[in-house]
Amino acid sequence: MLKILDENGKVIVEHAPKFDKKELIQIYEYMVFIRLADEKAFSLQREGRMRTYAQLKGQEAAQIGSAYALRADDWIFPSYRDMGAMVLRGMPLEYIYLYWMGNEEGSRIPDNVNVFPISIPVGSQIPIGVGFANAAKLKKDKTVTLIYFGDGATSGGDFHEGMNLAGVFKAPAVFFCENNQWAISTPRSKQTASETIAQKAGAYGFNGVQVDGNDFFAVYSAVKEAVEKAAIGEGPTLIEAYTYRVCDHTTADDALRYRNKDEVEEWKEKDPIKRFKLYIEANGILDNTIEIEIRKKAEQMVNNAVKKAEETPPPMPEDIFKYTYADMPQNLREELDELNESLE
Numbered sequence: 001m002l003k004i005l006d007e008n009g010k011v012i013v014e015h016a017p018k019f020d021k022k023e024l025i026q027i028y029e030y031m032v033f034i035r036l037a038d039e040k041a042f043s044l045q046r047e048g049r050m051r052t053y054a055q056l057k058g059q060e061a062a063q064i065g066s067a068y069a070l071r072a073d074d075w076i077f078p079s080y081r082d083m084g085a086m087v088l089r090g091m092p093l094e095y096i097y098l099y100w101m102g103n104e105e106g107s108r109i110p111d112n113v114n115v116f117p118i119s120i121p122v123g124s125q126i127p128i129g130v131g132f133a134n135a136a137k138l139k140k141d142k143t144v145t146l147i148y149f150g151d152g153a154t155s156g157g158d159f160h161e162g163m164n165l166a167g168v169f170k171a172p173a174v175f176f177c178e179n180n181q182w183a184i185s186t187p188r189s190k191q192t193a194s195e196t197i198a199q200k201a202g203a204y205g206f207n208g209v210q211v212d213g214n215d216f217f218a219v220y221s222a223v224k225e226a227v228e229k230a231a232i233g234e235g236p237t238l239i240e241a242y243t244y245r246v247c248d249h250t251t252a253d254d255a256l257r258y259r260n261k262d263e264v265e266e267w268k269e270k271d272p273i274k275r276f277k278l279y280i281e282a283n284g285i286l287d288n289t290i291e292i293e294i295r296k297k298a299e300q301m302v303n304n305a306v307k308k309a310e311e312t313p314p315p316m317p318e319d320i321f322k323y324t325y326a327d328m329p330q331n332l333r334e335e336l337d338e339l340n341e342s343l344e
């Protein structure tokens, strides 16, 4: 397992990726912002202001480290838990909030944002992402596609079909598995008999790397290398970010019914933000004054996003019928009329 930063925030390898002070502060700002945005979504749901939500807490280094390693023109295919990566790639936070408030307007990706809509059917984004990567290759543009999915997705057919095709066509794709040890109540040990998820890449003819998913530097380095390889035609890489889902699966779950509290507490100690913070503090980059400023700024940004999302009008019932066909077929037109009549 690739590990650069240990639990105490110490660099344990000779060649750590180099960032200047400004970048290190920016990375920390992103992490704090995403943590607050995630916690805010949870409380909005508990207050009845959001329908449901899947927390990413504990997976910030995995999501931010991977998204930060991409180049401007690269694309991501997220799952429902990838708010951190989406926001880092330019998706406005209020759109994500809208989505979980049940407003489909939240899936309307702004034109300049290279992010695909959230995928709820587990693993379904994988073959689509591979197709997208292949298309980029055929068009001879240098875009690399990074596909996010969980440990649970690796036992579904879509994962294998996508990986197989990507290997055969040398697709410029990076498969990024956030192995958070659980797929709702199914533990990683029941997901696959393989020792690691990363090793599955070998069967498809390309490299797999397991990284400490709570270590920003390790995630960043592995993804950066994979992107560089993909961009020069050397094909895909599978990265397994070894991490943990410290919260319930979603706000509709109670994880203590199927897993042990001690396990959760143990992983909370390995918090990726705490680890990164120890590193920048030890290097004299972060002090209390900067910390307070960062938190204040992040809180303002989160509150702004909540305000914008809650001020957005609800979707129109007729939107249900609108977006599948360029010209609405007769049967849908009839159903729409029926709906309008019932609303009168």
Ligand SMILES: Cc1ncc(C[n+]2csc(CCOP(=O)(O)OP(=O)(O)O)c2C)c(N)n1
Binding pocket: 081, 120, 121, 122, 149, 150, 151, 152, 153, 154, 180, 182, 183, 184, 245, 249
């Ligand atoms: C095709 C499909 N089957 C089942 C479900 C129900 N379901 C939602 S999330 C989930 C577990 C996914 O676990 P994992 O891939 O590890 O991602 P995580 O939730 O841990 O991020 C399941 C089975 C679904 N959404 N789609």
Ligand SMILES: [Mg+2]
Binding pocket: 150, 151, 152, 178, 179, 180, 181, 182, 183, 184, 245
């Ligand atoms: Mg999982």
